[in-house]
Amino acid sequence: MLEQRIQQHFIDSADLKYQAAQALSKPIAAGVQALLACVTSGGKVLACGNGGSAADAQHFSAEFVGRFERERPELAAVALTVDTSILTAIANDYDWNRVFSKQVRALGQAGDVLLAMSTSGNSANVLAAIEAAHEREMTVIALTGRGGGKIGALLRETDVHICVPHDRTARIQEVHLLTLHCLCDGVDAQLLGDQETP
Ligand SMILES: O=C(CO)[C@@H](O)[C@H](O)[C@H](O)[C@H](O)COP(=O)(O)O
Numbered sequence: 017m018l019e020q021r022i023q024q025h026f027i028d029s030a031d032l033k034y035q036a037a038q039a040l041s042k043p044i045a046a047g048v049q050a051l052l053a054c055v056t057s058g059g060k061v062l063a064c065g066n067g068g069s070a071a072d073a074q075h076f077s078a079e080f081v082g083r084f085e086r087e088r089p090e091l092a093a094v095a096l097t098v099d100t101s102i103l104t105a106i107a108n109d110y111d112w113n114r115v116f117s118k119q120v121r122a123l124g125q126a127g128d129v130l131l132a133m134s135t136s137g138n139s140a141n142v143l144a145a146i147e148a149a150h151e152r153e154m155t156v157i158a159l160t161g162r163g164g165g166k167i168g169a170l171l172r173e174t175d176v177h178i179c180v181p182h183d184r185t186a187r188i189q190e191v192h193l194l195t196l197h198c199l200c201d202g203v204d205a206q207l208l209g210d211q212e213t214p
């Protein structure tokens with residue numbers, strides 16, 4: 017029955033979030049430190065991903081540049097998923113796999129962060145973006161699932177890997193969104209103090 021099916025989604029999502037709280041609090045805290053190091057030295061975050069993860073890249077950038085829950089100075093972030101002229105030109109003239117990496121090479125500087133999201137860990141354009149970020153001496157914060165896939169193998173020790181312990185894309189995305197909010201909250205808490213949220 018439909019209502020049962022819906023309730024099962026809520027239960028499965030909540031179960032995974034309980035499990036992931038244990039597994040992910042350490043790498044998420046490392047992600048907060050990487051973001052802080054970036055923004056306090058004048059750096060910016062470039063965010064990318066496909067489909068739901070493209071929406072997540074934009075969601076994160078909106079909260080970084082605008083605000084999360086508390087008033088604070090603007091923080092620099094750009095979602096690499098929004099400029100349809102850039103995206104279509106690169107896809108048309110080169111290859112869809114290069115839509116993010118060419119933007120990373122154009123905009124990325126040492127000390128910036130690439131926030132790379134892929135539930136499978138295998139999207140070729142996200143992998144290429146990570147390679148470009150390494151070329152630019154940027155730190156990568158990767159949000160993945162399913163064991164991390166090829167992204168897990170590509171990351172360096174100085175990068176941060178937040179790998180959701182699940183195989184289903186929707187469930188992984190639900191934890192990615194929570195992770196993004198933890199990252200924003202963590203940065204705010206470090207910048208402004210840990211006062212209670214409204
Ligand atoms: O949102 C969803 C599924 O929940 C889809 O749009 C999903 O993001 C797309 O299939 C993506 O292309 C999947 O890419 P990835 O997460 O494996 O990198």
Ligand SMILES: [Zn+2]
Pocket residue numbers: 068186189
């Ligand atoms: Zn979705």
